[in-house]
Amino acid sequence: MSAILECSDLSKSYGKNEAVxxxxxxxxxxxxxxxxxxxxAGKTTLLNMITGGIFPTSGVVEASGSRLELGGxxxxxxxxxxxxxxxxxxxxxxxxxxxxxxxxxxDWPFAEGLLNTFKLDPRKKxxxxxxxxxxxxxxxxxxxxRARLTIYxxxxxxxxxxxxxxxxxxxxxxxxxxxRTIVLSTHFIDEIAKIVxxxxxxxxxxxxxxxxxxxxxxxxxxxxxxSEAVQQFTNDKQVIYSEPYGKGSLSVIYxxxxxxxxxxxxxxxxxxxxxxxxxxFSYLIEGGRRIE
Amino acid sequence: MKTNFxxxxxxxxxxxxxxxxxxLNGTYQEGDQIISMAQFASTxxxxxxxxxxxxxxxxxxxxxxxxxGLGMYVAEGAKQTIMGKRRIRFYDEMVSKLLEExxxxxITNEDVIEMIKERTGADRK
Numbered sequence: 386m387s388a389i390l391e392c393s394d395l396s397k398s399y400g401k402n403e404a405v406x407x408x409x410x411x412x413x414x415x416x417x418x419x420x421x422x423x424x425x426a427g428k429t430t431l432l433n434m435i436t437g438g439i440f441p442t443s444g445v446v447e448a449s450g451s452r453l454e455l456g457g458x459x460x461x462x463x464x465x466x467x468x469x470x471x472x473x474x475x476x477x478x479x480x481x482x483x484x485x486x487x488x489x490x491x492d493w494p495f496a497e498g499l500l501n502t503f504k505l506d507p508r509k510k511x512x513x514x515x516x517x518x519x520x521x522x523x524x525x526x527x528x529x530x531r532a533r534l535t536i537y538x539x540x541x542x543x544x545x546x547x548x549x550x551x552x553x554x555x556x557x558x559x560x561x562x563x564x565r566t567i568v569l570s571t572h573f574i575d576e577i578a579k580i581v582x583x584x585x586x587x588x589x590x591x592x593x594x595x596x597x598x599x600x601x602x603x604x605x606x607x608x609x610x611x612s613e614a615v616q617q618f619t620n621d622k623q624v625i626y627s628e629p630y631g632k633g634s635l636s637v638i639y640x641x642x643x644x645x646x647x648x649x650x651x652x653x654x655x656x657x658x659x660x661x662x663x664x665x666f667s668y669l670i671e672g673g674r675r676i677e
Numbered sequence: 678m679k680t681n682f683x684x685x686x687x688x689x690x691x692x693x694x695x696x697x698x699x700x701l702n703g704t705y706q707e708g709d710q711i712i713s714m715a716q717f718a719s720t721x722x723x724x725x726x727x728x729x730x731x732x733x734x735x736x737x738x739x740x741x742x743x744x745x746g747l748g749m750y751v752a753e754g755a756k757q758t759i760m761g762k763r764r765i766r767f768y769d770e771m772v773s774k775l776l777e778e779x780x781x782x783x784i785t786n787e788d789v790i791e792m793i794k795e796r797t798g799a800d801r802k
Contacts, residue, residue: 553722561715561725579723599687
């Protein structure tokens with residue numbers, strides 16, 4: 386696989402505030418990514434930089450092998466912003482026509498089908514749309530553009546669970562038929578956990594972890610038991626979070642557990658459980674430790 | 678077929694098990710075509726690569742096979758293969774777990790056997 390976009394040592398400061406700090410990220414061809422982080426982690430700043438909207442204070446963004454210059458957009462990229470800056474007086478159809486002119490792989494029958502599926506009236510003006518409907522207008526553009534790199538910033542904002550599920554189904558099916566690189570930046574972590582292949586977890590302007598979702602599922606464990614037992618078991622393991630409760634303690638570790646570990650845990654009376662991505666995310670952010 | 682994924686196991690393994698369950702319970706007969714990767718992705722809202730990985734696992738074990746350009750099919754003898762494999766796991770996981778829990782509760786092996794007999798007797802009535 387080759388990289389479609391790469392950023393190295395990327396930083397962005399606003400005065401004294403460092404929104405993004407020495408960040409490295411590689412987006413491969415035909416992969417679906419999740420970009421996760423608490424509010425204020427720097428996700429939108431990062432996305433704005435890699436799509437050429439703002440220029441980094443230092444560092445380099447390379448798109449398809451060539452360096453992104455000031456004011457440049459990476460080629461064949463569709464960026465769906467959280468706050469869409471579309472002219473609010475324009476009609477949905479006008480926005481779609483505008484987008485279609487920019488994206489060589491735009492699929493009109495698909496776009497019209499999506500308007501139908503999501504019951505979005507193409508004659509309506511953007512400013513008359515609810516927050517959810519505005520998100521949908523953006524999501525339809527993201528899907529129909531079939532751009533080689535599609536980036537969604539909070540695409541699920543204002544959407545109810547039924548619409549979100551419909552969007553996920555359509556997204557994965559279209560991705561299966563037209564492979565491309567997709568980035569979903571979202572707070573709906575457990576919902577996208579089975580949709581994306583890799584995640585970047587970001588906090589305070591840096592990447593705490595990037596890994597395959599399946600790999601995380603295999604590696605993230607939560608241990609509970611007496612404090613001494615937990616201490617003894619986690620001695621030689623990577624602990625990302627720990628918390629006492631009563632006489633016992635809870636510890637979240639990251640790494641493979643072999644048969645020997647399981648036997649030891651059993652002898653020590655420890656309980657080992659897997660972790661859903663969202664819970665793992667909370668522990669990781671709470672612990673604030675970076676995983677290499 | 679279960680439609681929820683739990684966090685204890687990679688999803689591709691759960692996908693493989695779902696297909697196996699469907700073969701065991703007769704939803705898919707040997708020689709039947711299974712749904713496409715895109716349908717899998719869309720139905721369960723999973724990444725297509727995950728579906729491919731799950732299906733690949735079963736291809737590797739000779740449970741499914743690919744007809745070029747047509748899709749994936751259930752192999753002859755698939756049911757037997759799955760039953761053999763699950764039998765081993767039944768012993769490794771379920772029986773061991775049962776005895777472990779019994780030990781914690783102070784239930785003897787004889788009591789466990791008695792309980793199993795009682796239970797199967799009750800089910801037969």
